[in-house]
Amino acid sequence: MKIALIGGTGSIGKGFALRWGQKHQIIVGSRGEEKAQAKAAEYTGILKDYGYDANITGSVNSKAASEADIVLLAIRYGQIASTIEQIKPGLAGKIVISVVVPMEKDRCIIVPDGVPLEISTNSREDYQADYFCYVTPPSGSAAQEISPMLPEGTELVSAFHNVPAAKLANLDIELNYDIGVCGNSMHSKNIVFDLVRDICGMRPLDIGPLEASAMVESITPLLVNVAIRNHMKDVGIKFVD
């Protein structure tokens, strides 16, 4: 399978390139072609050190999207509209995966012992109140924002939001995560389930239609808070029964 990683030169893109590059063809997309090619060479070199003869190339985002079978959006929430405008001509009929999470670091007001107290994010008070928060988009989630921007016949699947980038990109680490998947077509979801299983230590779980995506996206700022406030690092999630 040919997988384009749009915005694939960032930390989460690196992880997908190194994991999927072990068995799929990867096109690293970026706004600049040179940067994309440099990263593609870097990822190819890392996989070579691990014994994989990977097929990883670099292109501008629009070319990466048009040449791929699967297009993963490894971009920030604020980049959605401009990025999709660029890559739209190459998306028709393809499966698009969104890992996008709208989140912000907020100041907040805490009320220790009943007295309201505003604490800035840089405070060094004994109650460290800074935390990350999910910022619900007008349509309900990042996935629901992206969906109407795609050309007809494109199938959007929302997944992989809760994976720590640093661990995904570290091939010495054995992963053990559950991946919540939302989407409105069983056909595309089944293909994404297989892409989840292609990464050793990941289990795909069907969460529901795209409309359920906010519940998965909002776990990401929660995981950041869990890490910050409990002396943990690169936290992911498991569903236990």
Added chain:
Amino acid sequence: MKIALIGGTGSIGKGFALRWGQKHQIIVGSRGEEKAQAKAAEYTGILKDYGYDANITGSVNSKAASEADIVLLAIRYGQIASTIEQIKPGLAGKIVISVVVPMEKDRCIIVPDGVPLEISTNSREDYQADYFCYVTPPSGSAAQEISPMLPEGTELVSAFHNVPAAKLANLDIELNYDIGVCGNSMHSKNIVFDLVRDICGMRPLDIGPLEASAMVESITPLLVNVAIRNHMKDVGIKFVD
């Protein structure tokens, strides 16, 4: 510690009574005194079978709240206003724990293969699209709705949302869950952390102030979806690093 379980005759109340009843005094609260007393006797009997000489009594909610040190609200979202109105006189200066989650089962429109299709919750089509959804309250979360209704000096802590009731109430089951805790006072959060640790197999994690509560509350409908759609049962959560 004396713990009142407001609405404690329901399934989640039973679990807390059986777990905390092993080392704390429990007052089961209900709208009807007879029902509360019957449930208290039932829970005492179960604990006796497991070798515990528990102190569990039953009262109307208002009396349960006024006699306790800690008051846990084991009620539905729609019951918040009327319940707090009843118990408010007994809450001042106490720690109140909210496990409340606003969620609804929704019809939804899915788009298999690009064709919009409305599927009702009772549909038996091959794509079962019914799912549960977090319903964000006007203030942001159930905890933020409850907080301003409490008397001055009361400390609200939001926790235990993601625990499956059936497993909490089954003493033959070894639990293994992480419990996200939100609140604006370290004093009350530390007491709740200890109450989490009092239940074998539970680990407390600080998530942030009350304003972060929506991210924990919204995991509950997600867990229901995970169970329904992936042939799992009574699903809980673990944060892994």
